Amino acid sequence: MIVRVSGEGQFRLPDEDAGRLNELDNRAVGAVEQGDEIGFRELWSQMLELVASDGNALDDDELVESDVILPPRDVTFQEAKGEFTGDGLIPD
């Protein structure tokens, strides 16, 4: 599984991590919907930690698409409201 952390590049993670990452993501969406910033921050740092502990950075000459794109590390709660509820950080 290829995961991109926006602004930091792509990482290869074992496929088994997909379930864990998705679970964290779903809980983060829940936290954002309830306006729970502290809860969101905690879940968000867990997601980043998972990528840091299990992921290996891709070489620059690998031209592949990511399976998952995470927002920038310093995503604000305001941005998260758009990102974690469906609009996406990149407007069409």
Added chain:
Amino acid sequence: MPGLGGRMSTVIKAKISRMLDRTEDPGETLDYGYQKQLEMLQNVKKGIADVVTAKKRLQMQSGKLEQQVVKLDTQARQALAQGNDPLARTALERKTLAQTELQTLDVQVKELEGQQEQLTANEQKLRQKIEQFRTKKEVIKAQYSAAEAQVRIGEAASGVGEEMADLGLAMQRAEDKTEQMRARAGAVEELEAAGTFDDITQLGGGEDDIDRQLKELTSGAQVDDELAKMKAELGQGGGDSPALEQGKENA
């Protein structure tokens, strides 16, 4: 995977497929894609230049405020030496405000520096990816049938496209930040234009509107402390009291 990754990559994929749908011939699509990538790289360079310009402007403003702080401090001392406490207080209130603005500006300059470094690093990475794409493009054109080439173009272009979209996002965020700072810098300039940091010797006798606003903005306790400290210093310093430099402006 549904959720986060799905949401964002769908948007990016849609953008890339629109780009690739422009032409029927894979070779043309490849050249077109490569052209688009080079254009994007140019935009990135312009964006970085904008960040540098914004940073320089803030640094200039910071330099001006530093001069005002020194000037207002000197004037407070001169006013005190002449026994003019109210004028000294006004100068110190203005100095406090200028110092607060100065600290905010310095934080902003540091933030912009961080963004500039990250954008520059990402630009290097994108440049390498585009170079890889150029190499792959020639291989695909030379070696593959049209149908096969379509598939491989899609793969390679998606990889580069994602990198471009990501850098585009970083640029957008940097621009938003710069815009916020510009607004704040504009507000400081308005204060300057209104005479907030001006030479206090230009003031008339009475309290003006700026002074009333300043009293609300600056911490009275901080000004009191500084006034007391200055008095103590002057008390030890002996009796020579330089005259106020009437009307001297060093803009």
